[in-house]
Structure formats: structure tokens, C-alpha cells
Amino acid sequence: MDRLKFFREAIRDIKTSGTIFPSSRFLSRRIVNNIDFSSVKVIVEFGPGNGIITKEILKRIQPHTKLIAFEINDKFFQSLEKIKHSQFIIEKVSAEDVASVLKKHGYDKADCIISSLPLTNIPTEISDKILDNAYDAMIDNSLFVQYQYSLTYYKKLKEVFNDNVRLSFEAFNIPPAFVYIAQK
Numbered sequence: 001m002d003r004l005k006f007f008r009e010a011i012r013d014i015k016t017s018g019t020i021f022p023s024s025r026f027l028s029r030r031i032v033n034n035i036d037f038s039s040v041k042v043i044v045e046f047g048p049g050n051g052i053i054t055k056e057i058l059k060r061i062q063p064h065t066k067l068i069a070f071e072i073n074d075k076f077f078q079s080l081e082k083i084k085h086s087q088f089i090i091e092k093v094s095a096e097d098v099a100s101v102l103k104k105h106g107y108d109k110a111d112c113i114i115s116s117l118p119l120t121n122i123p124t125e126i127s128d129k130i131l132d133n134a135y136d137a138m139i140d141n142s143l144f145v146q147y148q149y150s151l152t153y154y155k156k157l158k159e160v161f162n163d164n165v166r167l168s169f170e171a172f173n174i175p176p177a178f179v180y181i182a183q184k
Contacts, residue, residue, distance in 0.1 A: 023049070023116065026172035027147060027179075028056040031114060034145050034181050037062055040111035042102070044137070045069040046095040046130070047116040049076050051083060057114070058085050068105060070095045095130045098137045109139040115146040119153050131160045135184060144182040149175050157182050 031053055035043070037060045048054045048069045057067055068089045071077045080090045091101050095117060102110060113134050119127045134144060144161065146153070147170075157165045161182035168179040 023052050023147075023177075024170070024173040025052070025056075027170045027177055028053045030168060030170045030179055031145050031147060032056045032060060034143055034179075035060075035112050035114075037065070040065055042107050042110045042112075043067045044098060044102070044110040044113045044134075045116075046098075046113065046134075047071060047118075048080060048090075049073075049116060051076075051080050053114060053116060054080065054083065054088070058083070058088060061087055063087075066105070066107075068101060068107075068110075070098070070101070094126075096126065096133055098130075098133050102137060109142075110137050111139055111142050113138060113142075113144045115144065117146070119146070119148060119156075120150065128156075131156065135160050138184045140184055142184050144180075144184070146180045146182070147177045148180070149177055151178055154178075154180065 041064060043057060043065060045054060045057065045067060048071055054069060061067060066087050066089060068091065069080060070091050070093060071080055072092060072094055077090065077092045089105060093101060102108065117130065138144065146157065154165065157180050161184060164183040166181050168181065170177045170179060
């Protein structure tokens with residue numbers, strides 16, 4: 001999906017997209033640089049949007065790994081369906097349903113979850129459920145990587161991940177973004 005199409009869709013559905021600009025390659029790299037691709041078997045991606053982070057993951061993915069993405073926006077989902085990669089699975093369901101989707105594909109837990117969800121735009125009860133369900137769906141010592149444009153969710157992530165959260169910052173993105181790296 002090109003930038004203009006992304007912009008149009010983001011404007012139309014700002015509550016679920018959270019931004020009018022796609023993530024930069026710098027932000028995508030900062031996010032995936034946290035993953036040990038040699039050891040992960042199942043990577044989950046919440047809200048891949050136009051797929052820029054998805055494509056960065058697929059460049060680095062090992063033959064033994066699956067990437068399962070959750071996208072509820074129709075246009076973004078249709079765009080992601082065009083990515084043809086044998087290790088990529090796209091589901092049009094809410095991130096709340098992470099456990100049932102993992103089971104559907106024969107997995108008990110995820111080794112890593114990457115989230116581009118605009119948590120501040122999502123009602124608190126839903127975002128809390130997403131974070132709690134994500135935590136429950138992760139193996140021990142796995143990573144949850146989330147980016148946001150503010151520090152609003154830092155305290156909440158520290159609660160969910162028992163203070164095992166560190167921050168990174170990417171200035172080369174519009175707008176600049178904070179990257180939360182939480183470990184279960």
C-alpha cells in the first residue's frame with residue numbers, strides 16, 4: 001500500500017490506525033532489532049497496517065518461524081493479503097483473540113509479540129484485555145514490543161510486565177515514537 005492510500009485510509013479510520021503516516025523504515029528496524037530471530041518460532045504482530053514492520057520481519061525470519069498478524073481494518077487487511085510468504089499468516093480478528101488464533105494454527109504460545117496498536121485510542125477495557133491476553137499468550141522470557149507516540153502506556157505496561165519494561169526512542173519517524181520493550 002503506497003503512502004497516499006495509507007493516508008486516505010488512516011484519515012477515514014483514525015481510531016484504529018492511530019496515525020496518518022506509515023511507520024518509517026527506521027522505526028521498523030528499531031522494533032525488529034529487539035528480536036532474536038535465531039530462537040523464535042512464533043511471532044505475533046498486532047495491527048500491522050500497511051505491513052512495513054511485517055516486511056522487515058519477513059526479511060529476517062528463519063525457516064522454522066511463523067508470523068501471525070492481526071489486522072481488523074478492511075483496506076489494510078486486503079493489502080496484507082497480497083504479501084505472499086509461506087511463513088506469514090494474516091487474520092482479520094481482534095488482538096484480544098490472540099490465544100484462540102494461536103491454537104487455531106497449532107501453537108500454545110508466542111515467542112514474541114510486536115504491537116502497532118494505538119492503545120490510547122482504544123477503550124481502556126479493551127486495551128487492558130489485549131495486554132492481559134497478550135501476556136498470557138507469551139512464553140516465559142519472551143518480548144512484547146509496542147510503539148506509541150507518547151509515554152501514556154509506560155505505567156500500564158510496567159504493571160502488566162512486572163516492571164520488566166525498557167524504553168527506546170526513534171526520532172526518524174513522523175511523529176517520533178517511543179518503543180516499549182517488555183519482557184515476560
